[in-house]
Amino acid sequence: MKRWKVLSAVVVSGVLVATNLYLITKEDSKVSRSIFVEYWTKVKAATVTETFETKGVTIPAEEYEVYFDESGKEFQRFLVKEGEEVTAGTPLFEYEVKDLEKNKGEVEREITEITGSITEIEAYIKKLTDYKAQVPNASTVSEIVQGGVGLDRNASSDLIISTLEQEIYKQELEKSKLEERKTRLDSQLAAMNELSGPLTIDAEVDGVVKRIDQSLNNPVVIIASTQQAVKGVLSESQLHKTTVGMPVKITSPRLEKGINGTVGSVENYPVSEPSLNQKSMFPFQVVIAEEEDEEGVLPPLAVGSKVDVTVVTNEAVDVPTIPEKTVYGKDNLYVFKLTNNGYVNKQYVTAGLRANQKLEIASGPAEGDVVLVTPRVIPKNHSTFITPIQVEKVNLDAYNTFTTREKWRHFLVGLLEK
Known part of the structure; x- marks a missing residue:
């Protein structure tokens, strides 16, 4: 009897354990x-940074064209060579002014004429000012009308004064223009008086002389800036993600670390004529930030170096x-x-x-x-x-x-x- 009770308890316990195991392991069980x-x-x-990558090549950030106006001048010689580095103020070429004395005489005559015109205007302004102080004297009104000022003899004092003030302002404006012109001519004459030999045209920026036209076809000199940029092309999908000003990271095996930059320009017209048979690619340019290390400004890559460009479209x-x-x-x-x-x-x-x-x-x-x-x-x-x-x-x-x-x-x- 006792053995039967023990066996029954074991069986019941086994059933309970098995049932619980089934309910626990069963899919969708509520247990x-x-x-x-x-x-x-x-x-x-x-x-979180959203980017895309493309390729690029280094180019000069800008090119500066130097022109030579041959009118009244005679070219002498170039003072620089192609490939030469120049700084702002470096003389590029020499020329001489033709018929210098003749030109000086013409400038002097124009200065004399302008000086006379200014004197006449000053006298007329003084006369108008005197008229204004005497309004509403009847004889003064007659003199004003006879003097050529558009005015009704029966006009009120306020209208007369207003008309005179407008005429005075008009004459002072004309006088100011003549004085500005005279100042420029005086400077030009002073420069002519100081001429003693060939004149030079100087570089206005730092850079490298890219091209010299010995035939004197303008531009006679082209200077490529030392600051670099990167140009490349974008696919159609990349074009729609890119806007001017986006941050850019430029990398190359020749660089110890990446260079920062920004998208400087994006063109909406493809490099090649649009065609159904080929993908359209669109030009873009990156402005490189000038960075420094402990020793100063980092040296640039050689112009024409191939680089990898990562454009940050969102961050x-x-x-x-x-x-x-x-x-x-x-x-x-x-x-x-x-x-x-x-x-x-x-x-x-x-x-x-x-x-x-x-x-x-x-x-x-x-x-x-x-x-x-x-x-x-x-x-x-x-x-x-x-x-x-x-x-x-x-x-x-x-x-x-x-x-x-x-x-x-x-x-x-x-x-x-x-």
């Missing part, structure tokens, strides 16, 4: 179960971010957040910028929150979770405080979840 979490990550503040700085592999859903994105209480909670996310398998969180988990990474199975909302044992962090003293029942419970839960 609460824990999930085993192997990988997780925290929401971290980081910078979110110091924002909450998570890896894209932690995000689920298509239209309504969500993550599984691990709470300090041991639960896995589903939380919806509003995505910001995405780039390099990283996602900006516009709204959702906060910085420092822990989210689940690639679980074996998609957990139910508000499930409990367990994590792998970290042997290096195991405290045997804490383990010894568990009761035998608690030890078996944790062992069986871990065994079942594993």
Whole structure:
């Protein structure tokens, strides 16, 4: 009888254990179960940068054209050679002025004429000022009319004064223009008086003499600036992402570190004539920032050097971010957040910028929150979770405080979840 009771108890216990195991492991079971979490990550503040890459070649940032006006001048000789470095103020070529004395005489005659005109205007202004002080004397009005000022003899005093003031302003304006012209002619005459031999045309910028036209066809000299730029081409999709002012990173095997720059220009007309049989490519240019190291300005690459160009089309700085592999859903994105209480909670996310398998969180988990990474199975909302044992962090003293029942419970839960 006693043996039968023991056997019955064992059978009942086995059935209960088997039933519970079935309910726990059965799919869509309503029995609460824990999930085993192997990988997780925290929401971290980081910078998300959206970029694209293309190729480029270094060129002079600008070219300056120097012209020679042959009228009244006689070219003498060039003072520089192609490939020569020049600075602002370097003489480029010499010339002499033809018929210098004749030109001086013409300038002097014009100065005399302008001086006479200024004297006449000053006298007329004085006369108008005197008239204005005598209004409304009747004889004064007659004199004003006879003097050529458009005025009705029966006009009021206010109208007469207003008309005189307008005429005075008009004459003073004309006088000012003549004085400006005379000042320029005086400077020109002074320069002519100082001429004693050939004159020179000087460089206005630092650079390298790119070309000299010995036939004196303008431009006679072209100077390429020492400041560099990068030119390249964009595909149609890249063109629509690119705007002037975007940051750029320029790299090359010949550079110890990348060079910063900005998009300086983007052309909307393709390099080649548009065709259905080939892709359209669009020119763009990058302005290189002048950077310095401990020894001064960094030396530029040789003109014509091939470089890699990375254009930053969008950037979110110091924002909450998570890896894209932690995000689920298509239209309504969500993550599984691990709470300090041991639960896995589903939380919806509003995505910001995405780039390099990283996602900006516009709204959702906060910085420092822990989210689940690639679980074996998609957990139910508000499930409990367990994590792998970290042997290096195991405290045997804490383990010894568990009761035998608690030890078996944790062992069986871990065994079942594993």
